[in-house]
Structures are given as structure tokens and as C-alpha cells.
Amino acid sequence: MKHFEFATANRIIFGVGTLYDLGPIAAEMGSRALVVIGGTSLRAAALFDVLRQQQLSAETFQVIGEPTVELVEEGVLKARRGQCDLVIGFGGGSVIDAGKAIAALLTNPGQPLDYLEVIGQGRKLSQPPLPYIAIPTTAGTGAEVTRNAVLGSPQHRVKVSLRSPLMLPKVALIDPELTQTMPPPVTATTGLDALTQVLEPYVCNQANPLTDAFCLDGLHRVARSLRRAYDDGDDLRAREDMALASLEGGLALANAKLGAVHGFAGPFGGMFDAPHGGVCAALLPAVMEVNLAALTEREPDSPALDRYADIGQILTDDPSATAADGVAWVAALGRDLQIPGLGAYGLTEADFPDLIVKAQEASSMKGNPIQLTVEELAEILKKAI
Numbered sequence: 001m002k003h004f005e006f007a008t009a010n011r012i013i014f015g016v017g018t019l020y021d022l023g024p025i026a027a028e029m030g031s032r033a034l035v036v037i038g039g040t041s042l043r044a045a046a047l048f049d050v051l052r053q054q055q056l057s058a059e060t061f062q063v064i065g066e067p068t069v070e071l072v073e074e075g076v077l078k079a080r081r082g083q084c085d086l087v088i089g090f091g092g093g094s095v096i097d098a099g100k101a102i103a104a105l106l107t108n109p110g111q112p113l114d115y116l117e118v119i120g121q122g123r124k125l126s127q128p129p130l131p132y133i134a135i136p137t138t139a140g141t142g143a144e145v146t147r148n149a150v151l152g153s154p155q156h157r158v159k160v161s162l163r164s165p166l167m168l169p170k171v172a173l174i175d176p177e178l179t180q181t182m183p184p185p186v187t188a189t190t191g192l193d194a195l196t197q198v199l200e201p202y203v204c205n206q207a208n209p210l211t212d213a214f215c216l217d218g219l220h221r222v223a224r225s226l227r228r229a230y231d232d233g234d235d236l237r238a239r240e241d242m243a244l245a246s247l248e249g250g251l252a253l254a255n256a257k258l259g260a261v262h263g264f265a266g267p268f269g270g271m272f273d274a275p276h277g278g279v280c281a282a283l284l285p286a287v288m289e290v291n292l293a294a295l296t297e298r299e300p301d302s303p304a305l306d307r308y309a310d311i312g313q314i315l316t317d318d319p320s321a322t323a324a325d326g327v328a329w330v331a332a333l334g335r336d337l338q339i340p341g342l343g344a345y346g347l348t349e350a351d352f353p354d355l356i357v358k359a360q361e362a363s364s365m366k367g368n369p370i371q372l373t374v375e376e377l378a379e380i381l382k383k384a385i
Helices: 018-029 042-053 069-081 093-107 176-181 184-203 209-231 236-253 260-271 276-298 303-316 323-336 349-361 374-384
Strands: 011-014 032-037 057-062 086-091 132-136 148-153 158-163 171-174
Touching (some): 018 171, 032 069, 032 093, 042 086, 057 069, 069 093, 069 148, 093 132, 148 260, 171 236, 176 236, 184 209, 184 303, 184 323, 209 236, 209 303, 260 276, 276 303, 303 323
Parallel strands (some): 032 057, 132 171
Antiparallel strands (some): 148 158
16 A cells, blocks of 8 residues: 555534534634635625624625636735734635635745746745635535645636645535525536546545545535536535535545646636636546546556446446446536537637647646546547537
8 A cells, every 4th residue: 555644624514504603713713804705795694794793803805707816916915904814715616715825825925926836936835824714605626625726827828726735724614505506507517526526536646545435425426416406406415415525525636636637627727718617527528538548558457447447337326337337427417417618618729739738747637547648638638629
């Protein structure tokens, strides 16, 4: 067995209604919070009520779309002006990531580029971030338990990470009831992101027994509940399953690796205006199919082949199913949930060389169960377009 380590948020709280447990927890950490929210403050009304009941004051910082380096700098400035001693992220993965980055940069000197990968100096954070509480309102990214924040840099046309073990939130509070307001298209894309993040760590080259357990449980939950959550957003049991699968995916990817889906998705998001979950959803069946062919041809003894067969059996609920059956199930799910191809976001074959070069350098690509050739990477894009 390979050596491995496992790290996560200092405290994880999960369950329907747990938002109302927030007050005393936040009060232990600070007295003035920067609350990072998404496009509207209406969904956060209950959160602000809880804070007021504890006599905690709050500054609001809005994140519309995916966070950029410049946006995070604005958040840091607002928190400093407001003398905030606590950061709370309340929203989807973009909001959670923005909050993580703001909390980290509030206590570490210098500029974001000092610490960013790829386009910056990649320096390590030297100081623990400001106390951070992550409260997801979508079920997909698992960002509430990961140690990085993905930020866009429009001038570089890339997305890059601010990454450190110090960035794991102090508290991850997951209340599945908060996800009931997601419309079907968002349920679909975030849910397929959750599926990707329990599937890729299971077949990656750095899997370990703890992450395997999270992935297997998450696969079962997505298989039985994503369609139900999409068809009926008020199905709280299905929402619980998807919220827990999302959390499990975050726990897994933070302690194992991902693969070619995320290897492409990060650079793609820097080049095109596209939702991360939608990109992952379009890529997933294509990556599965090409990985299976490459493994069968070049590494027929790879344990990843058996793991893909496990996935096929879980997703189809058929003990005799094959890995190919799993690919077909994922492809059919994408069609049923009306997931568009990558061409809908502007990708053409002329973009393939640039995207492939960037994807080959992505940290996620290094976790893929087999190193793919340029031709195989292009085949994935052709299938996903």
C-alpha cells in the first residue's frame, strides 16, 4: 500500500437545518464578518438573521460569475476597510473559492501573484488565513473541504489556483435544504461535477483507501439521486444525497488526484466563458471512453480498468455491467439532463492545439490513470464538442 495522508476542514457539520447552528460557531471566531455571497442577497437572508441574533455585524461582498484575481483583491480591500475578523462564504463553488482566497490574502503580505500557480511566483502562504466558514448552496464542487481556490486571470486567459493546506476552512457547514432553490439546469451541471469528482479520484493514480470509500459511497448516491433532484427540486432526500456526494468528492479530490476531465476543464474555463460543471459534464463520457481504450491497449494490467468496471456496475445497478456500460450510462444521463457540448461555449478545432498544451501542464492531468497522447487528447475534444 502506498503512503498517503488525509487532511480536511477542521470541522464538518452536515444536515438539514444546520444553517441555524451557525450563530454560536461564528461568534467563537470573530465579531465582524465579511460575508461573500453570489448574485443575490435574498438567498442569504436566513444567514444574516442568524448572525444578527448573535449580535455579529457583517459586511457583504458579492461574487457574480467565477472569481478573478482582481475581484479577490477587491474583497480583501473591503474586508480590511470593514475591520473584519472572520470570513463566511455562502454560495456555489465560485463564492466558496473567492472566500478562501480573501481569507488567505488578508493575513499574508504581498500581492495575489506572489502566491498563484502558473502565472505567479507560487510562493507558499506563511500565515494561517483569517477564520473561514464555508457554506455551500449548490451540490457539485465540494469546495468547502478543498485546500485551493481557483481564480481566473482574463489577461492571461487561464484559471489558476491559490493553494495551501492552510486554506482548508475552519468549518464546512453543509445544509442540503439550501440547495433546493437550484433550478434544473444548475442541478444538472453541478450534479455532474459531483459525479466527476467521485469518479476521477477513484480511478486516478493517487487513490487511497480513505478516498476510495468516499468515492464509492458518492457514486451510489449520485446514481440513485441526480435524476430525482433534477426532476423534482423539492425532493429533500435526493438533495441530501447530492449534497453528501458533493462533500465526498471534495474530500476525495483534496486527498487524491483528479484526471483528464479537470485537466481540460481548468484551462477551458480560462479560454471560454463557461460554467465549470457544464464543461466537466460534457467531457466526462469522452474522457472515460478514451481512457478505457488507452488503458486496454497500453496498460491492460492497470487496476484502473477494474475500477472502471466497478463504476459501471454501481451506476447501472447491475453486477454484470462492464466499464463500457458505465460510459454509456454517463452519456445517456448527459443527454437526459440536456448538457450541451463544448462547441456551445465557442470551442472549435482551431482551439484544440492551444487547449491541449495548457491541459498537459494542468496539475489535474497528472492524476489521470494513464498518460494520454496528443492524439488521444484531441479525440476527447472531438467527442465532447
